[in-house]
Amino acid sequence: MTTRTSTSAAAGTTASASERLVEATRELLWERGYVGTSPKAIQQAAGAGQGSMYHHFTGKPDLALAAIRRTADELRAGAERVLGGPGSAYARIEAYLLRERDVLRGCPVGRLTMDPDVVVSDELRAPVDETLHWLRGRLAGIVQEGLDDGEFEGPLSAEEIASTVVATVQGGYVLARASGSPAAFDTAVRGLLALLSARTRH
Amino acid sequence: MTTRTSTSAAAGTTASASERLVEATRELLWERGYVGTSPKAIQQAAGAGQGSMYHHFTGKPDLALAAIRRTADELRAGAERVLGGPGSAYARIEAYLLRERDVLRGCPVGRLTMDPDVVVSDELRAPVDETLHWLRGRLAGIVQEGLDDGEFEGPLSAEEIASTVVATVQGGYVLARASGSPAAFDTAVRGLLALLSARTRH
DNA sequence: GTCTATACGCGGATAGAC
């Protein structure tokens, strides 16, 4: 929102302090969650002082909200790039599931649902809910296309399949992080794809 | 491990202090995670003083380990009660998925994978990993039975399907907590069941 | 076994100078 909105990822020197604070917060929220992230840690990561942080934001919740909103926006944009691409319904869902991911880091949005202070706050939870809700709807639309085109063999509920797809991804992260290896994520995804392709006319 | 191991759930007056501390820790870890749980909060919930806690345990990680181990054991026992029951392979998997759950509280074991201090510690992560690993193996065995009996139509990988089942459950919690309602969990589970039953000979 | 005292830095800010 300030001059020179250079989209530099790192908390380098070219971005404004407010910008660096938001980016640092995004990173820390992803890594350690809301409860595990302190203002001091944010300031250090951003290379900003207390005064700076409290000048731009009213406090930790305010800054976290800005960070969560941006992360949510990015997630939607990234998913749309895959889901809005070319190909059959199955192909797009497969592309979404097989997309490159930083599996061991988990989902920067989904992980927030395990944060007690986030779930309890309607403001902080809202962007999380909206994002997952949007994703389910977007996938449901694609499944419905597949159903309408006769690509998928019914009876199948588009809403249900869409939720299963999102849940498998979110749960895949849990399995991967538990074992310390991305393999479990891939295994879960392949299982879902096997089940889904069995109902697909190729 | 002390006299009178009364299995009273609440941190009532009959259990030993060490027992109450473990139970209180289990509850808090479930509710707020490891990072969000302080020794002081545990002591208050357990009705025990500092001295008592540090007499029985060397510190927060030690107490958390005892709590996590017990929760992991209980989860396995509970799952086994359903999975070891009677019925076809599909019926047992369905029973596991439709089992009554405190959906909005999430999985007391899976949620720990989002705790930065837990994932980083091999000791604390081990029981989490073992539990999820056991669960996947147990389900894979059942799927394999179904495959061998011709109940499920192959080709299907038992390991993959098992991972998808566990991932859907874990991800279902994420969806439910994001929306603040258990409905999303149920929707995801129904989607998986629909996909699975389509490959089942009834 | 449990209690009380003490410690020291962090969490999460507010106030006012520059």
Place this chain on the structure above:
DNA sequence: GTCTATCCGCGTATAGAC
């Protein structure tokens, strides 16, 4: 806009008395 000072309770123990 940013810096430094100051605040107060919490997080996470340790020490020693009872």
